[in-house]
Amino acid sequence: xxxxxxxxxxxxxxxxxxxxxxxxxxxxxxxxxxxxxxxxxxxxxxxxxxxxxxxxxxxxxxxxxxxxxxxxxxxxxxxxxxxxxxxxxxxxxxxxxxxxxxxxxxxxxxxxxxxxxxxxxxxxxxxxxxxxxxxxxxxxxxxxxxxxxxxxxxxxxxxxxxxxxxxxxxxxxxxxxxxxxxxxxxxxxxxxxxxxxxxxxxxxxxxxxxxxxxxxxxxxxxxxxxxxxxxxxxxxxxxxxxxxxxxxxxxxxxxxxxxxxxxxxxxxxxxxxxxxxxxxxxxxxxxxxxxxxxxxxxxxxxxxxx
Amino acid sequence: xxxxxxxxxxxxxxxxxxxxxxxxxxxxxxxxxxxxxxxxxxxxxxxxxxxxxxxxxxxxxxxxxxxxxxxxxxxxxxxxxxxxxxxxxxxxxxxxxxxxxxxxxxxxxxxxxxxxxxxxxxxxxxxxxxxxxxxxxxxxxxxxxxxxxxxxxxxxxxxxxxxxxxxxxxxxxxxxxxxxxxxxxxxxxxxxxxxxxxxxxxxxxxxxxxxxxxxxxxxxxxxxxxxxxxxxxxxxxxxxxxxxxxxxxxxxxxxxxxxxxxxxxxxxxxxxxxxxxxxxxxxxxxxxxxxxxxxxxxxxxxxxxxxxxxxxxxxxxxxxxxxxxxxxxxxxxxxxxxxxxxxxxxxxxxxxxxxxxxxx
Numbered sequence: 001x002x003x004x005x006x007x008x009x010x011x012x013x014x015x016x017x018x019x020x021x022x023x024x025x026x027x028x029x030x031x032x033x034x035x036x037x038x039x040x041x042x043x044x045x046x047x048x049x050x051x052x053x054x055x056x057x058x059x060x061x062x063x064x065x066x067x068x069x070x071x072x073x074x075x076x077x078x079x080x081x082x083x084x085x086x087x088x089x090x091x092x093x094x095x096x097x098x099x100x101x102x103x104x105x106x107x108x109x110x111x112x113x114x115x116x117x118x119x120x121x122x123x124x125x126x127x128x129x130x131x132x133x134x135x136x137x138x139x140x141x142x143x144x145x146x147x148x149x150x151x152x153x154x155x156x157x158x159x160x161x162x163x164x165x166x167x168x169x170x171x172x173x174x175x176x177x178x179x180x181x182x183x184x185x186x187x188x189x190x191x192x193x194x195x196x197x198x199x200x201x202x203x204x205x206x207x208x209x210x211x212x213x214x215x216x217x218x219x220x221x222x223x224x225x226x227x228x229x230x231x232x233x234x235x236x237x238x239x240x241x242x243x244x245x246x247x248x249x250x251x252x253x254x255x256x257x258x259x260x261x262x263x264x265x266x267x268x269x270x271x272x273x274x275x276x277x278x279x280x281x282x283x284x285x286x287x288x289x290x291x292x293x294x295x296x297x298x299x300x301x302x303x304x305x306x
Numbered sequence: 307x308x309x310x311x312x313x314x315x316x317x318x319x320x321x322x323x324x325x326x327x328x329x330x331x332x333x334x335x336x337x338x339x340x341x342x343x344x345x346x347x348x349x350x351x352x353x354x355x356x357x358x359x360x361x362x363x364x365x366x367x368x369x370x371x372x373x374x375x376x377x378x379x380x381x382x383x384x385x386x387x388x389x390x391x392x393x394x395x396x397x398x399x400x401x402x403x404x405x406x407x408x409x410x411x412x413x414x415x416x417x418x419x420x421x422x423x424x425x426x427x428x429x430x431x432x433x434x435x436x437x438x439x440x441x442x443x444x445x446x447x448x449x450x451x452x453x454x455x456x457x458x459x460x461x462x463x464x465x466x467x468x469x470x471x472x473x474x475x476x477x478x479x480x481x482x483x484x485x486x487x488x489x490x491x492x493x494x495x496x497x498x499x500x501x502x503x504x505x506x507x508x509x510x511x512x513x514x515x516x517x518x519x520x521x522x523x524x525x526x527x528x529x530x531x532x533x534x535x536x537x538x539x540x541x542x543x544x545x546x547x548x549x550x551x552x553x554x555x556x557x558x559x560x561x562x563x564x565x566x567x568x569x570x571x572x573x574x575x576x577x578x579x580x581x582x583x584x585x586x587x588x589x590x591x592x593x594x595x596x597x598x599x600x601x602x603x604x605x606x607x608x609x610x611x612x613x614x615x616x617x618x619x620x621x622x623x624x625x626x627x628x629x630x631x632x633x634x635x636x637x638x639x640x641x642x643x644x645x646x647x648x649x650x651x652x653x654x655x656x657x658x659x660x661x662x663x664x665x666x
Binding site: 040105219278 | 457
């Protein structure tokens with residue numbers, strides 16, 4: 001065992017990379033839940049995003065097109081959730097599960113030809129001056145562009161929810177859909193847009209795993225990140241910046257356990273590998289005392305006849 | 307303009323018809339999918355649904371139907387009780403794994419002793435393992451109000467790591483030349499869950515599945531606890547006034563579904579599979595969710611749905627070897643079934659009407 005081999009700068013830098021898929025998926029789900037919809041299909045949308053992004057960037061040679069395809073892929077899958085929950089008025093928990101089961105199968109089917117291929121790499125941003133600062137440079141300013149896009153999305157969601165009329169309407173729909181409907185807001189339309197946004201974000205998060213973090217395609221490669229993202233939204237008490245904080249915390253745990261595995265700590269690999277999931281449970285337990293922050297209409301089906 | 311009108315009472319006719327309509331729709335769209343993959347859709351659907359039952363080698367496949375169907379029914383029965391009460395255990399896969407580890411572990415602890423009591427002890431151990439794993443989310447929900455969906459699911463990944471750990475360490479076959487995986491329980495007579503009638507596919511797990519169906523039917527229709535489960539799901543406020551204890555209900559529903567999933571794992575490892583290995587679990591815990599919904603959360607419905615789902619597994623394997631249909635296509639097919647089922651369920655609760663356009 002040699003803990004001295006763990007480089008703290010690399011550790012923090014890779015923490016940010018490990019956190020990004022989680023962050024993207026969670027901020028999307030946050031918007032969906034703020035609109036009063038519980039979409040448990042995050043894992044399914046992520047994995048479909050992962051393969052759509054992978055396939056398109058391999059075929060076109062452009063990671064950027066890949067990420068766009070991933071966002072579209074995730075959104076298209078979430079459209080199925082829209083059909084089920086907003087038009088067929090199906091149970092949201094069951095529909096979300098269906099989305100995940102279907103997404104896992106569908107991605108495996110699409111991905112058969114792509115096993116063992118290396119995707120085109122995206123390359124890191126190099127900002128003059130900033131990237132050259134010792135320690136802080138490699139940690140903060142030498143990453144791929146999507147990582148910064150993720151942070152920008154968080155900022156945008158925060159600002160939109162807090163300062164704009166659109167954000168206010170979205171929150172109104174999530175808090176009390178009947179009142180929002182009575183005020184003349186199109187509850188279903190707003191929810192559809194939120195769900196599609198959530199799908200696109202989850203797709204981006206999935207593609208980040210297959211194109212940057214790993215980068216490779218294997219079946220079921222999201223390995224529960226989508227579910228952790230759902231837990232993260234609860235952890236963040238539906239607040240955008242806390243999603244960022246939480247994602248870095250979980251990213252840190254993931255990276256640390258991988259580093260400990262590599263350093264050959266006396267703890268068996270399997271027990272280290274289960275740590276992110278156990279810590280997610282612990283965090284959920286600690287935070288579940290405070291339920292007051294959850295949008296009041298979360299998970300309830302809306303139909304104008306009521 | 308089409309409008310939905312809520313039915314005063316859910317339609318009985320549609321609630322029976324939707325699973326059938328969903329199966330037909332899945333066949334049509336599944337056929338389309340197979341056509342896109344370059345296979346003859348009629349042939350593929352025929353292979354999946356006809357071959358295992360009436361084909362040339364049906365004598366081999368029919369027993370398989372029981373072998374694959376039993377764990378699905380056993381798990382789905384447990385899940386359905388919780389789902390009815392709005393308690394969402396989606397971590398059955400993890401409970402299935404823990405049942406396997408506990409059950410097989412209990413059996414292997416006695417190796418090489420031969421005695422009649424070993425198998426019953428394994429049954430208890432398997433049920434206990436699953437119960438224990440499901441009681442974690444139940445306890446956390448009761449005590450701290452933690453979301454049981456997320457906790458039970460996280461525990462699936464933890465259980466998978468445990469499985470890897472024991473197949474490489476604790477339960478590894480000492481005479482296995484260093485290969486991962488336990489001793490084969492099929493060649494350890496006292497622990498072997500053998501076929502009760504040779505060649506029939508009928509093992510103790512199948513018996514347990516049938517018992518679970520009957521037990522759950524009686525519970526839901528003849529017992530106060532079953533009434534409380536149904537009441538909590540359909541009218542939570544009324545349940546509160548009727549004095550239903552939600553904590554007890556959560557512990558019971560999750561615990562029972564965990565125990566049944568654990569049993570399913572134990573019967574699988576001691577019978578058809580034989581070996582505790584890293585890739586032991588094949589997703590029965592997740593497929594059982596589809597089975598539970600397809601069976602409309604009704605015990606008899608689940609029995610039929612379990613049979614149908616087992617058919618798609620076996621037929622899928624045949625289509626894989628004969629037509630080169632990818633395994634993932636079957637997974638998509640099963641996922642589609644759940645989609646159509648949820649979508650067509652609309653017709654049970656709502657009436658579709660054409661309406662003149664007017665200002666609301």
